[in-house]
Ligand SMILES: Nc1ncnc2c1ncn2[C@@H]1O[C@H](COP(=O)(O)OP(=O)(O)O)[C@@H](O)[C@H]1O
């Protein structure tokens with residue numbers, strides 16, 4: 157695919173991540189793609205990212221802010237950091253560097269007599285540990301800053317399996333092939349192609365499609381499967397098997413140009429045991445996302461504010477004492493990162509309204525209390541209008557996935573819908589929290 161014809165929303169980003177020396181430019185293009193260009197070592201590296209769905213339209217151009225206006229929050233709240241957030245993603249240099257090295261090592265050809273390794277890297281960690289963020293806002297932009305031999309100017313197809321992993325994969329490939337945001341016919345054609353097997357009975361559709369994509373010789377393909385665990389929980393067993401075999405075939409092609417990166421919740425590691433070939437590849441090529449250290453947490457808390465303030469020409473509104481306090485309240489607490497982000501967003505809103513961080517934190521009940529207070533507020537609003545039951549039912553849709561298949565029957569979404577229903581709840585995590593409060 158050529159670069160999307162029309163580029164919009166050019167954003168110059170200060171560098172972040174493992175190598176802080178090189179500049180990144182993030183541009184959003186047509187077909188829901190993002191282009192990340194970094195000045196690399198010598199020549200500009202462009203990483204083209206193709207998404208499964210069109211991303212939200214960029215905000216219309218805002219009228220020039222007055223010198224005193226407070227900048228928008230640089231934090232993400234309960235959302236993960238995505239590719240376009242690379243400039244405000246901090247505190248993960250060490251793991252990004254490790255992942256970058258793992259990816260680089262996967263590109264080296266085996267020595268004569270050595271068995272080829274599958275080019276697959278699994279990023280593993282508990283829910284909320286920052287896997288998606290580290291992959292999407294850390295590792296992928298890093299490829300523009302520090303090119304990897306064999307992975308120069310890559311195209312990254314971001315696939316989120318949901319209930320139909322094959323369709324998800326076919327959609328991204330079709331978007332890549334056609335530059336059309338809704339390539340229905342091409343998606344069907346590719347989905348059929350992926351279901352076909354070669355003479356040895358191996359589904360090799362992904363490698364066949366990828367190898368004939370326009371520009372395939374110039375742009376290696378990275379298939380980034382985020383939330384891989386969904387194949388175990390939401391897809392039919394046949395879809396799950398086909399998807400896994402397809403990825404493994406593409407990753408194993410000798411001298412091939414396809415690399416698979418996936419994020420997987422660590423509580424699903426036992427589910428991979430049902431697929432021994434996948435299990436073996438994950439065992440050989442996985443990296444755990446560790447909990448953030450105190451120093452990393454402080455960076456993640458303080459640097460987004462410092463950069464946002466600098467860009468707006470105002471002093472950093474987040475004092476060192478607040479940074480220390482927030483880091484102390486987060487460190488060593490499992491699943492606290494989303495709460496920290498939620499609290500930071502609230503603190504930022506408070507600062508914009510002239511409320512001190514200490515006062516906001518007191519109102520929230522600290523980092524741990526942050527989401528609890530929000531859930532209580534939402535619940536009491538809903539109780540007020542008699543909708544508590546509705547929330548309870550809707551939130552069940554976001555229930556934690558089952559650990560593995562229990563039967564071999566077709567477990568497709570009974571509603572036949574291949575996308576998650578629009579949540580009533582503010583997010584899956586808030587939904588999870590609300591559910592626990594409704595028990
Ligand atoms: N480096 C980071 N600094 C600050 N917050 C982070 C960082 N990485 C992730 N988060 C926050 O942690 C939460 C979980 O991140 P996410 O990437 O969705 O985790 P996972 O994919 O493991 O569930 C989100 O609220 C996100 O904004």
Ligand SMILES: [Mg+2]
Pocket residue numbers: 236287288289383419
């Ligand atoms: Mg995730």
